[in-house]
Amino acid sequence: MSSPDTQAPLNPLPPVVVALFLVILGVEATFFLGSRGLVGGPMAVGWRTAAIQDYGYNADVFRWMLQNNVWPLEHLQRFLTFPFIHGTFTHALFAGVMLLALGKFVGEVFAQWAVLALFLLSGIAGALIFTLFAGAQPWVIGAFPGVYGLIGGFTYLMWLKLGQMGEQQYRAFTLIGVLMGLQLVFGLLFGANSTWIAEVAGFGAGFILSIFLAPGGWRRIHQRIRRN
Template identity: 65%
Template sequence: MRDDPSPLNPLPPVVVVLFLVIAGVEAAFSLGARGIIGGADAVGWRSAAIQDYGFHGQILRWMVDTGQVPAEHLRRLVTYAFVHGSFTHAVFAAVLLLALGKFLGEVFRHWAVLVIFVTATVGGALAYGMLPGQHGWLIGAFPGVYGMIGGFTYVMWLRLGQLGANQARAFTLIGVLMGLQLVFALLFDGAPTWVADVAGFLAGFAVSVPLSPGGLARLRARLRHD
């Protein structure tokens, strides 16, 4: 007789690793800022990390204009996701990462969850970098997390279609989140990082199609049924 499956599905290892990196980096920044580790120089660790690992549109434009893609700048397309502006910023990103990672890990292969996160992270940076004008640094895991929301949305879109329900409901979560983003942007006049989040969502949704079980064949079957 087969053992009953555990009601508690473990998190995908890749999600655990991403969480530990985010948590470890933020712990170093927070403890350093309080003088607990690193001595006097630790107070500036966060600012230095933003300069060294954050992403900026001017860097992308410089690479496009000169045709040069040095590794130290190319890596920024991913490393910016692990540097956050504050403890709260990091906590919100980490909590969403764990929640969405657990859901996606029950549907996608574990390596596919990582592909969704990285694709959305890179896509978000590229979209942000192509914005006209001068904008601040792009940091934090939210474009990658929004990519995972894109994967979640695609799964829900398929499931609602199978149930014969209104598939537009699958986009409720992203609609609410983007509405809040726009309100905050208008109230606080911050950098348009919401563009990176939207691009991350779209990239995550798109790459979820071939990565999901059944892939494109399942999508075609769903569209033919509609």
């Protein structure tokens, strides 16, 4: 037994979650310093807009690639770069806080590589599903689709836990229900855009991916296949 005096008061954050947060923070700090004229000179004021144009996900660009069967790397990379570009400091702040909170919980159960895969693949899935419904606003930026994927992982873990305890498993979906309710309220008050589609799709992808990425996931699948 370890002495209470030698234990940290808080469990450390998973390294991969810290790394993702630092990338978001670093990009946002660069935009902030540039907008204040502290780095980059006069052109730095437009760094955020230029980054959205060059690294944000655009549904129209993907449709063009699909129709012409042309897949330039400069556009494919958008699937991996858009989660780190945000529209405002507040946007980045809320995404970063949720990333730390959900990433800590999921990262205490999942392997480090699995957390990264969950975040990135959920973001990609969210962008692809968004493409099917995108209207006049074709852009997706920010970490929220990936963060909602982590919420999907959190929900899956809670679903398993409630099942093991013999309790009603639908309660695992309380968090996503509350978040969707808040989305609806803010949409009615301030107007909504279609990027919520990417977030909901990210959640769904995260839940499904967690079946395979969670510890023992493949073993549980094999057992069910054998039983059937």
